[in-house]
Amino acid sequence: MELRVLRYFLAIVREENILRAAEALHVTQPALSRQIAQLEEEVGAKLFIRGSRRITLTDAGALMYRRAEEIVALADKTVGEIADMGTGSVSGTVSIGCGELNAVKALAKLIRIFSEQNPDVHFVFRSATADATKDWIDKGILDFGLLLEPSDYENFAHFRMNIPEPWVAVMRADSPLAAKEYVTADDLAGQKLIFPARKAVLDELERWLGDAYDEKNVISSNDLMNNAAALVEEGLGIAIGVEYPPSLYDPARFRLKKLHPEIVSDSVLVWKKNQPFGLAAARFRDFIVMSFEHNVL
Structure with missing residues (x-):
């Protein structure tokens, strides 16, 4: 599996079209098609679904895309690091x-x-x-x-x-809890909640909520608080997460309330x-x- 062919594959994914990818790579379309056909033969699976207007990835193609990105990034990083070592x-x-x-x-x-x-x-x-x-x-x-x-x-x-990485509840500015100085587990009982996705963190929040925890009330799990904030703004629930710089939250739309007892991570x-x-x-x-x-x- 050649690095050059992986770059060809990634170009097709970006362009969603073999002709446009060929033009971007400065190769002919037949030559590019042959390279991809050989790659599919090498891995033993079809990588693309060829539609009338655009090309999409098969499940095998999606996996190849993730791995190809990693391989190409690592190769480029290695070449750059070796070149830097020679500069003094x-x-x-x-x-x-x-x-x-x-x-x-x-x-x-x-x-x-x-x-x-x-x-x-x-x-x-x-x-x-x-x-x-x-x-x-x-x-x-x-x-x-x-x-x-x-x-x-x-x-x-x-x-x-x-x-210190204090945990907060992020809610809409018009939430009934917005006037409180802090929120407790009892305050969140029965509320729709948006939690972090990572299990170790989720376990800690479950312990903090105690009897107030109800899995049915957790309507979403998110990796990043910016995504959770979008759900909060649409009224889907209250997000629990680290107090990522409060300056990013518009006070006209959101309120951040400390938890009590507090949770502070490092x-x-x-x-x-x-x-x-x-x-x-x-x-x-x-x-x-x-x-x-x-x-x-």
């Missing part, structure tokens, strides 16, 4: 996966200080769940991840950020143990270690 200067890309956390602001401070000393280093952020972030770090697609606890990170090197910055980093990521890792040892945050 600290340059290149550092990739970080993270959720919607207050600790992102602290991480941004570290990046600012590091960038002042290493202006040729480029940072790439990918918004992702903790599980997806850990998977991408394992595969070498990401260098670092910022995870919300509780999370299983025993196989990763890590530093605890020590940035976050950790992780990377793969014994990871063969590129020069930029290795320098950033060393900078992080030094920063925490000297209490820069």
